[in-house]
Amino acid sequence: xxxxxxxxxxxxxxxxxxxxxxxxxxxxxxxxxxxxxxxxxxxxxxxxxxxxxxxxxxxxxxxxxxxxxxxxxxxxxxxxxxxxxxxxxxxxxxxxxxxxxxxxxxxxxxxxxxxxxxxxxxxxxxxxxxxxxxxxxxxxxxxxxxxxxxxxxxxxxxxxxxxxxxxxxxxxxxxxxxxxxxxxxxxxxxxxxxxxxxxxxxxxxxxxxxxxxxxxxxxxxxxxxxxxxxxxxxxxxxxxxxxxxxxxxxxxxxxxxxxxxxxxxxxx
Amino acid sequence: xxxxxxxxxxxxxxxxxxxxxxxxxxxxxxxxxxxxxxxxxxxxxxxxxxxxxxxxxxxxxxxxxxxxxxxxxxxxxxxxxxxxxxxxxxxxxxxxxxxxxxxxxxxxxxxxxxxxxxxxxxxxxxxxxxxxxxxxxxxxxxxxxxxxxxxxxxxxxxxxxxxxxxxxxxxxxxxxxxxxxxxxxxxxxxxxxxxxxxxxxxxxxxxxxxxxxxxxxxxxxxxxxxxxxxxxxxxxxxxxxxxxxxxxxxxxxxxxxxxxxxxxxxxxxxxxxxxxxxx
Amino acid sequence: xxxxxxxxxxxxxxxxxxxxxxxxxxxxxxxxxxxxxxxxxxxxxxxxxxxxxxxxxxxxxxxxxxxxxxxxxxxxxxxxxxxxxxxxxxxxxxxxxxxxxxxxxxxxxxxxxxxxxxxxxxxxxxxxxxxxxxxxxxxxxxxxxxxxxxxxxxxxxxxxxxxxxxxxxxxxxxxxxxxxxxxxxxxxxxxxxxxxxxxxxxxxxxxxxxxxxxxxxxxxxxxxxxxxxxxxxxxxxxxxxxxxxxxxxxxxxxxxxxxxxxxxxxxxxxxxxxxxxxxxxxxxxxxxxxxxxxxxxxxxxxxxxxxxxxxxxxxxxxxxxxxxxxxxxxxxxxxxxxxxxxxxxxxxxxxxxx
Numbered sequence: 001x002x003x004x005x006x007x008x009x010x011x012x013x014x015x016x017x018x019x020x021x022x023x024x025x026x027x028x029x030x031x032x033x034x035x036x037x038x039x040x041x042x043x044x045x046x047x048x049x050x051x052x053x054x055x056x057x058x059x060x061x062x063x064x065x066x067x068x069x070x071x072x073x074x075x076x077x078x079x080x081x082x083x084x085x086x087x088x089x090x091x092x093x094x095x096x097x098x099x100x101x102x103x104x105x106x107x108x109x110x111x112x113x114x115x116x117x118x119x120x121x122x123x124x125x126x127x128x129x130x131x132x133x134x135x136x137x138x139x140x141x142x143x144x145x146x147x148x149x150x151x152x153x154x155x156x157x158x159x160x161x162x163x164x165x166x167x168x169x170x171x172x173x174x175x176x177x178x179x180x181x182x183x184x185x186x187x188x189x190x191x192x193x194x195x196x197x198x199x200x201x202x203x204x205x206x207x208x209x210x211x212x213x214x215x216x217x218x219x220x221x222x223x224x225x226x227x228x229x230x231x232x233x234x235x236x237x238x239x240x241x242x243x244x245x246x247x248x249x250x251x252x253x254x255x256x257x258x259x260x261x262x263x264x265x266x267x268x
Numbered sequence: 269x270x271x272x273x274x275x276x277x278x279x280x281x282x283x284x285x286x287x288x289x290x291x292x293x294x295x296x297x298x299x300x301x302x303x304x305x306x307x308x309x310x311x312x313x314x315x316x317x318x319x320x321x322x323x324x325x326x327x328x329x330x331x332x333x334x335x336x337x338x339x340x341x342x343x344x345x346x347x348x349x350x351x352x353x354x355x356x357x358x359x360x361x362x363x364x365x366x367x368x369x370x371x372x373x374x375x376x377x378x379x380x381x382x383x384x385x386x387x388x389x390x391x392x393x394x395x396x397x398x399x400x401x402x403x404x405x406x407x408x409x410x411x412x413x414x415x416x417x418x419x420x421x422x423x424x425x426x427x428x429x430x431x432x433x434x435x436x437x438x439x440x441x442x443x444x445x446x447x448x449x450x451x452x453x454x455x456x457x458x459x460x461x462x463x464x465x466x467x468x469x470x471x472x473x474x475x476x477x478x479x480x481x482x483x484x485x486x487x488x489x490x491x492x493x494x495x496x497x498x499x500x501x502x503x504x505x506x507x508x509x510x511x512x513x514x515x516x517x518x519x520x521x522x523x524x525x526x527x528x529x530x531x532x533x534x535x536x537x538x539x540x541x542x543x544x545x546x547x
Numbered sequence: 548x549x550x551x552x553x554x555x556x557x558x559x560x561x562x563x564x565x566x567x568x569x570x571x572x573x574x575x576x577x578x579x580x581x582x583x584x585x586x587x588x589x590x591x592x593x594x595x596x597x598x599x600x601x602x603x604x605x606x607x608x609x610x611x612x613x614x615x616x617x618x619x620x621x622x623x624x625x626x627x628x629x630x631x632x633x634x635x636x637x638x639x640x641x642x643x644x645x646x647x648x649x650x651x652x653x654x655x656x657x658x659x660x661x662x663x664x665x666x667x668x669x670x671x672x673x674x675x676x677x678x679x680x681x682x683x684x685x686x687x688x689x690x691x692x693x694x695x696x697x698x699x700x701x702x703x704x705x706x707x708x709x710x711x712x713x714x715x716x717x718x719x720x721x722x723x724x725x726x727x728x729x730x731x732x733x734x735x736x737x738x739x740x741x742x743x744x745x746x747x748x749x750x751x752x753x754x755x756x757x758x759x760x761x762x763x764x765x766x767x768x769x770x771x772x773x774x775x776x777x778x779x780x781x782x783x784x785x786x787x788x789x790x791x792x793x794x795x796x797x798x799x800x801x802x803x804x805x806x807x808x809x810x811x812x813x814x815x816x817x818x819x820x821x822x823x824x825x826x827x828x829x830x831x832x833x834x835x836x837x838x839x840x841x842x843x844x845x846x847x848x849x850x851x852x853x854x855x856x857x858x859x860x861x862x863x864x865x866x867x868x869x870x871x872x873x874x875x876x877x878x879x880x881x882x883x884x885x886x887x888x889x890x891x892x893x894x895x896x897x898x899x900x901x
Contacts, residue, residue, distance in 0.1 A: 084508045152408065154490070159509040180408035181490025182497075182505075196391040197407055443634040445621040446593050447648035448699055453622075457647070461638035 045073035048243045049095060051086040052078055053102035053161065053230070054185040055126065055204045059263040060100070066259065067250050074243050082185035083107075084159040090115060090235060097244045100232040100251070102126070102186075102204075103161035107231045117241065120231035122268035123252050124260050127225050128162075128169055129205040130218035131193050138199045140218050143173040146200055154189050154198040155179045162186040165226050166202040172224040190215065204228065206264040229268065304522060311519055312512045319516040327494045328502035329520070332479055335410065335498060339417035339478040340471055347425040347474070348467070352455075354426070355433035373423040380419055381487025388415070388488075412489035413496050417478035424477055428470030432463040469532055476528050480521065548702035548735045554601030554611070556587055563587050563759040565601075569703075572733040576746035576767070578779065579756035585739040588756070589705050592737065593628050594621035606702050622651070627701030627734075631708040633688040635680035641691050642667065642676040648699035666694040670724055686717025690724055697728070706738040710745055715896050722748040743771075743785055744819065744896075755779050771865070784855065786825075786864045788818040789898060797895065803861035806837045806890040815898040822855060822867035824892035827876055828885040839887040844880050847873075854878070858886055 052060050057080050064076045079086065079096070083106040090096050091113045100123070101107045107120050132140050138151055146153050156163035163182070170177060180198065183189050190207050192198035193215050208217035232251060234244035250256045257267070284290070312319070319325065354366050372380050388406045389395045398404045406412040436459065444454035460467070482500040489496040491505070499521055506514035550569040555562060563584040569575050579585050590596035592603060594610065597618055603611040605626065610619040627648075635644050645663035650656060667673045670690050680688055689709060696704065709725075710718040726749065728734070738749060746753055746767060754764040763770055763779065771784050790799040792813050797805040805818055826832070832839055842860030854873035858864045864886055868876075876884070 082508075088508050088511070157491075157505055157508070159505075179492060181492050183491070184486070195385065195389065197385060197389050437634070439630060439632070439634045440636060442593075442595050442621075443628065443630060444636070444647070444651070445595065446624075446626060446628040447651055447695065448622045448625075449647070449651040450620075450622050453651055457651075458636055458638075461636075464638070 044071045044243050044246055046240060046243060047075040047077065048097050048240055048247060049238075050076065050078045050098040050100065050247065051090065051094075051096045052080055052100040053083045053086070054080050054187045055102055055162075055207055056080070056100055056230070057187065058206070058210045059260050059265065062259045062262075063251060063256050066255055067247060070250075071243075071246065074246075076247070080187075082156065082160040082162075084157075084161070085185070095238065096235050097238040097240045098232065098234055098247050100230060101161070102228055102230055103164065104229055104231055105164070106161065107233065110233075110235070115235055115237070117234045117236040117244075120233035121248065121252055122229050123232045123248075123256070124230040124265040125268055126204045126206055126228040126230065126265055127222075128165055128202055128220055128228070129208050130200060130220060131190065131203045131208050131211075131215050132200050132218060133193060133196065134214060134216050136216060136218070140200055142218075143170060143175045143220065143224070146170075146177045147175055151200060152180045152198045153177050154181045154183055154192050154201045156185060156189065157182045160185060161228065162189070162203060165228055168226050169202065169220060169224055172226075209264045230265075307515065307519060307522070311515045315512055316516050316519075319510075319513045320520065322513070324493055324497075324502065325513065325517060328497055328499045328517070331410070331413075331494065331497065332499040335413045335417055336421075336475055336478040336481075338414045339421055340475040342414070342418045343422040343425045343474045343478075344467075344471055347422050347470070348429055351426045351429035351433060355430045369426060370423045372420050373427075377420055377481065377483030377485075378487050379483075381416060381484035384412075384416060384419060384484065384488040388412075407488055408490040408492070408496060410489075410495055413485055413498060416484040416488045417481045420481050420484050421474040421478040425467075425470035425474040428466050428473065429463060432466030433459070436462055472528055472532055476525055479524065548606040550592070550606075550703060550735060550737075551604040552592065552602075554591065554598040554603060554613075556584075556591060556596065557599050558587070561759055563591075565591075565761065567754060567761065567764070569735050569737065572735055573752065574729065574736040574738060574750045576750035576753045577737060577739045577756055578741065578743065578746060578753055580741065582758075583756040584759045585756055586707065589628070589707050589737070589739055592703065593626045593705055594619060594624045625699070625702045626705060627696035627699060627703070628705045629689070629692050629696050629707065629709050631712055633680070633685075633692040635683075635688055635692060635695070637680050640677050640679060641672070641683070644680065644691060645695045645698050647695065652699065663694075663698060666698050667691075670694050684717070685713050686720055689713060689717070689721055693721070693724060693728075697732070697734070701734065704734045704736040706736065706740075708740055708742075709738070710742060711740070718742075718744070719897055725749050747785070747787060784822045784865050784867070786820045786822070786862075788820070788862050790816065790818070792816045792895065795890075799862065801861065803840070805862060805888075805893065807893050807895050808890055811895045812897065816895045817898045818893050818895045820864060820888055820893055822865045824888050825858075825864050825866035826887045827856070827866055827868065827872075827878075828887065829876060831885050832887050837890060838893075839885055841883060842886045844878060844882045844884070847878060847880055849873075860886070864888075 050060070060078055060080075064078055068074065068076060083101040083103060086096075086099060087101065087106040087109045090099060090110050099107065099110060110116055111120070130140055130143070130146070132138060138145075138148070140146065155166050158164055158167065181192070183192065186203050186207055189198070189201040189203050190211060193201055194211065205217060208215060232248055234241060234248060238244065251260075285293075350369060354362065354369070385407065386392045387394055388398065390405070390407070395406070398406065404411065406415055440462065441454050441458055444458045445451070449457070480500055481498070482504065485496070485498060486501055486504075491497050491501050497505075499517060503514050503517045503521070506517060549571050552568075553566045555564045561584070565588060567575075577585050577588065587596065591598050591611070592605075598611050598613060600613050602609060602613070605624065608619070609615070609617055610624055611617065635641075636647065639647070642660055642663050645666055646656070646659035649659035649662055654662075664673065664676065667676055670693070672687070672690060672694065675683065675687060675691065680691070683691065689712075693709075706725075710721050713721065722745065729749070738745060740746060750767055752765065753767050753770050755762050755770065770779065788797065788799060788805055790797040790805065792807060792811050795807060795809050795811065797807050797816060797818055799805070807818060831841075840861045842858035842864065844856050845859045846857035848855040849870070851870070854868050854870055856866045856868070856878060858866055866886060
């Protein structure tokens with residue numbers, strides 16, 4: 001009697017190889033990641049805490065949904081606030097696994113406190129736009145219109161990324177404006193505009209888009225506009241390095257990038 | 269057999285609470301003391317004076333004191349008549365009115381701020397009328413700070429004074445009426461002096477609460493140095509940029525509040541604020 | 548200043564019905580148990596409580612008239628009130644308390660204070676002028692309260708149980724002050740009390756209030772000897788004996804002797820004896836009662852549940868017996884018999900009347 005080794009279907013061969021890889025991969029040590037995250041059953045589990053700048057609210061919420069579909073056993077919690085607030089929380093010991101900031105300065109604060117695992121990666125860019133109520137009742141066309149008397153302009157404190165970016169833009173345009181209030185984060189500016197309590201503010205263009213036409217934007221010319229660079233990094237000591245890196249990989253990978261683009265972010 | 273010490277300590281020894289209660293109370297005391305001790309330990313004492321006397325700190329301190337004193341004055345002027353009506357005048361729906369006036373005691377202050385917007389903001393009930401008639405915009409203004417603080421702090425005064433009025437013996441006021449005093453005269457010369465301890469305690473409580481007010485202030489009045497950035501807001505912001513300054517400002521606020529509480533002694537513990545002025 | 552009051556007040560299930568007049572300068576005592584409506588009556592007269600029907604007139608002025616919707620506020624009625632617990636203003640000194648009414652009427656502080664000082668002197672209270680009410684004894688506070696009420700020269704003085712919160716000595720002092728007042732500045736007065744000694748000391752006339760109704764009115768003697776209700780019979784009908792106490796015995800002006808309790812302080816005193824404490828015997832009693840006198844029955848008041856006998860003799864007494872007891876003794880007016888009282892049942896108070 002002669003036995004013949006069955007010939008495997010090519011796809012089955014690929015699948016088995018991947019399985020073997022995944023089973024043995026943790027033993028080979030982890031490496032920082034880029035690449036694709038095709039939907040293969042994985043061993044990631046547990047909770048993952050992400051601190052993200054307020055302007056990432058829409059995009060990261062969608063990314064979380066997609067990520068959790070891929071890794072159903074990972075329970076992701078996202079904490080949105082001003083990057084400056086978040087960085088101070090991390091420095092004070094908040095149990096965060098991933099930090100996504102709206103500027104590099106706040107990330108440097110965390111890095112200086114030796115709390116980063118690895119180096120940060122830039123994953124998105126954003127630009128600034130003037131936000132006004134729908135219909136632009138105050139008739140703002142340029143940055144210098146912001147100093148019109150009687151206009152209520154709000155911004156954030158200088159420590160908050162949008163606060164610093166706005167000052168830079170205004171300085172470049174040679175315009176001085178006295179704000180009526182310094183909101184805790186960029187969404188606070190949006191809220192005041194939508195509530196009708198403030199007339200104008202400077203926010204990210206993604207924020208204007210996110211209001212779904214409830215507010216409208218006035219473009220800031222590219223030569224005076226600033227480009228906001230968004231870094232992301234894992235935080236040391238959390239014990240969730242694999243999940244953290246998986247998250248970062250997703251954000252910087254094709255799926256994450258296309259979600260970010262759909263919200264108006266540009267490539268890093 | 270229990271051993272009692274000699275002399276004066278004997279009766280103190282007999283009065284001492286059981287050991288278990290003492291132990292639990294000691295833990296509770298530690299629970300309250302530790303945060304303040306920790307604060308004092310973390311404060312950068314070397315830089316403390318320079319951090320305290322920066323223009324932003326001094327401005328915030330001055331603004332806090334001014335606005336809280338105004339808020340206290342308003343609380344007294346409006347709170348005492350309100351307390352009287354609630355204590356003495358039975359009208360249909362009084363319970364509902366009382367609950368309404370005391371609501372901001374239990375509300376999260378931020379909610380209070382949101383509600384203030386709904387009343388006095390540009391798109392609120394009265395916002396445009398206020399602007400048309402008085403040229404006044406309350407949000408983002410110092411007046412708005414005073415309004416927010418009054419909204420949050422007045423119920424403390426109302427509660428204290430109302431309790432004292434309820435506890436007063438009405439016959440004193442009856443006696444005054446039979447002697448020829450009108451209701452107002454009797455109120456001024458008999459009732460008010462009789463509730464003076466409670467009034468003072470209520471005013472001090474309201475002032476302390478106004479001084480520490482954060483949520484309604486930052487939501488309604490906003491945050492701008494010199495105009496609406498009070499001490500608590502200043503501490504909040506300093507946390508992100510200059511933690512040392514936040515610590516120093518916190519210690520100052522605690523010192524003020526601590527001093528206030530010490531000066532009140534036991535008078536504000538409800539029920540012991542009626543009538544007898546000690547001589 | 549006369550008073551005419553004909554009104555009703557309804558409060559839950561209680562109704563007070565009053566029809567009474569006071570003549571100028573008269574002192575009327577209102578006797579009655581707790582809950583009878585005495586305080587409500589005072590509140591109606593002083594204006595602290597409006598009436599539900601009827602009228603009240605003080606000195607010819609209508610102060611409360613329901614049909615005509617007239618109501619004069621308490622501060623405009625010139626009615627002085629002295630309360631059971633003095634109700635002095637704790638946050639003011641004694642002299643400012645007394646001056647309060649004058650200042651409320653518009654006088655300036657100095658004028659009011661000097662008038663108040665006069666009143667304090669009249670009651671020998673000037674040494675208390677700058678003390679606080681909390682430092683006064685009950686009796687002192689009540690006397691200050693009296694001065695305070697009188698300082699505004701009221702048309703009508705209302706006394707609400709003026710002595711009930713005081714000790715025996717203080718009671719006597721207040722009664723003395725009130726009598727002095729009657730002599731020097733007679734004011735129409737309504738005295739509400741449940742202590743018959745107050746009525747005996749001060750009142751011309753008495754009305755008895757029970758459950759919101761006037762059940763008896765008249766001169767004090769009359770009411771005392773012919774009480775219409777058990778309550779009055781219990782309350783009034785005391786026999787009073789004045790004299791000097793020495794060595795455990797009270798000697799009257801007529802040299803009659805009354806043995807009093809051993810610890811009675813010496814000096815001029817008034818002894819009161821309840822009718823039920825007087826025992827009657829056909830023969831001179833032996834045994835523990837060291838007080839025994841031969842007396843004659845001058846009046847008999849028979850009721851289904853009690854018999855009262857008025858006795859004349861060395862010490863005039865009012866005695867009360869059960870009908871059965873009276874029958875056993877075959878009492879009749881004009882009879883002579885022995886009356887005895889135990890020393891322990893004699894109540895003695897110092898006599899502070901000059």
